[in-house]
Amino acid sequence: MTDYRKLFDLSGKTAVVLGAASGIGKSSAEALAALGARVLCADRTQDGAEATAAAIRQSGGSATAAQCDAADRADVEALAAKALAELQRVDIAVTTPGLNIRKTILDYTEEDLDRVINLNIKGTVWFFQAFGRIMVEQRGGSLIACSSVRALTIEPGLAVYGSTKAAIGLLVKGFASEVGRSGVRVNAIAPSIAETALTGPFKQRRDIYDLYAGHTVFNRWSSADEVATAVAYLASDAASYVSGSTLFVDGGWTAVDGPPTGLTQLAR
Numbered sequence: 001m002t003d004y005r006k007l008f009d010l011s012g013k014t015a016v017v018l019g020a021a022s023g024i025g026k027s028s029a030e031a032l033a034a035l036g037a038r039v040l041c042a043d044r045t046q047d048g049a050e051a052t053a054a055a056i057r058q059s060g061g062s063a064t065a066a067q068c069d070a071a072d073r074a075d076v077e078a079l080a081a082k083a084l085a086e087l088q089r090v091d092i093a094v095t096t097p098g099l100n101i102r103k104t105i106l107d108y109t110e111e112d113l114d115r116v117i118n119l120n121i122k123g124t125v126w127f128f129q130a131f132g133r134i135m136v137e138q139r140g141g142s143l144i145a146c147s148s149v150r151a152l153t154i155e156p157g158l159a160v161y162g163s164t165k166a167a168i169g170l171l172v173k174g175f176a177s178e179v180g181r182s183g184v185r186v187n188a189i190a191p192s193i194a195e196t197a198l199t200g201p202f203k204q205r206r207d208i209y210d211l212y213a214g215h216t217v218f219n220r221w222s223s224a225d226e227v228a229t230a231v232a233y234l235a236s237d238a239a240s241y242v243s244g245s246t247l248f249v250d251g252g253w254t255a256v257d258g259p260p261t262g263l264t265q266l267a268r
């Protein structure tokens, strides 16, 4: 019988998580390490990456830290070189940083547009290139990018952000088709509302916080850990036949398009 438990086990595997200082990236680094992987935690700030790595080491895992700006191609290439030198191979590479400048299209400036595209689209391409090359060479690996429910559904002020997240879904499909024969898998996760530093300000506005919660079938926000478990699955051999996909970890956000009105009772 297949050893199913072993398929989820990441012992002996190596991982890089970019965006590891906070939120979904931090939880992903912790999850991968808890399942046995040696993790290189990277972030824009060395201190933040080091704090996550130190916490992992403290709980018995194996982790180191690096500084990297996900929007800077040379930085991402340097991170890949460092990872290879330190870990010898890279089985798993996760990137989470994303920028949302919440403005209507009428208000978007060229600078806003460049900043969002540079990190969300170009950053994902640089990450796929740098780590994809290593994985093609070693003939195996799992790349995981970060999309959003905003790749599918939108609200005013999120058109640019949403279109970059939709682009990530197609980058994932395209790169999966290019590297699949080398044994490399490429996927994305798409959260809806996860409580992180990014979404912290919503907590100050209880009305909006609750309104968003009501969009999910559970009527609640997720933790970052609940997204990280999906990352861990995609990283593992349990997902050996999964590539080119975006896994929605959205509490049913994209399954429903209306509030729970109780109309079933009316229909009776």
Ligand SMILES: NC(=O)c1ccc[n+]([C@@H]2O[C@H](COP(=O)([O-])OP(=O)(O)OC[C@H]3O[C@@H](n4cnc5c(N)ncnc54)[C@H](O)[C@@H]3O)[C@@H](O)[C@H]2O)c1
Residues within 6 Å of the ligand: 018, 019, 020, 021, 022, 023, 024, 025, 042, 043, 044, 045, 048, 068, 069, 070, 071, 096, 097, 098, 099, 119, 146, 147, 148, 149, 190, 191, 192, 193, 194, 195, 196, 197, 198, 199
């Ligand atoms: N939190 C949510 O509800 C939610 C929902 C949908 C999608 N997302 C997506 O999830 C991803 C992660 O969001 P989060 O909520 O964990 O955010 P977060 O702010 O908690 O964490 C993001 C991390 O990325 C780092 N970072 C930012 N810019 C960087 C750069 N240029 N280079 C390197 N590191 C950089 C930050 O320092 C931080 O550690 C984003 O792509 C976001 O669009 C989040």
